[in-house]
Amino acid sequence: MQGILYDDFSFWIFVLVTLVMGGAAGFSTGRAIAQTWRPGWHLVVSALTLGVAVRFIHYALFEASFLTVQYYVIDTLLVLLAGFVGFRLTRVKQMTARYRWLYEATSPFTWRAAVARSDGARLT
Numbered sequence: 001m002q003g004i005l006y007d008d009f010s011f012w013i014f015v016l017v018t019l020v021m022g023g024a025a026g027f028s029t030g031r032a033i034a035q036t037w038r039p040g041w042h043l044v045v046s047a048l049t050l051g052v053a054v055r056f057i058h059y060a061l062f063e064a065s066f067l068t069v070q071y072y073v074i075d076t077l078l079v080l081l082a083g084f085v086g087f088r089l090t091r092v093k094q095m096t097a098r099y100r101w102l103y104e105a106t107s108p109f110t111w112r113a114a115v116a117r118s119d120g121a122r123l124t
Contacts, residue, residue: 007064007071017062018075022054026079030086034094043083050083051076 006014029046054075059066088109096105103111 006074007058007068009062013058013062017057018054018078021057022050022075022079023082025050025053026082027086030083030088031090033083034087034090037094040087043087044080047076047080047083050079054079 006018026047029050030043033040033042033046051072055064055066055068055072058064058071058075065071092105092109092111095103095111100114102114104114106112
């Protein structure tokens, strides 16, 4: 996998920097964007910036290449994936908690309109 996903000398450096540190930053960014009710495209812009930060950490601490498109794209996609998870988990929680009478969670990542009975009570 070295040379395809990462250019460091150790797989554990890739796991630490990209998956743990970059993933945590992406997840937190996704949560923050959802909590402030911003649209999802803000997450993409933020992930592009975080991808540069992850590449810089690889470069500065572990002497990996900095301006390599392949590794930047991989790092950015993994950060974006973690950000999307944080965004959707938070948005589902927001929609089902603030608008209980309108929506119900169907999974950790989705919600649907609540079904109402003829007397106004909600069916679950």
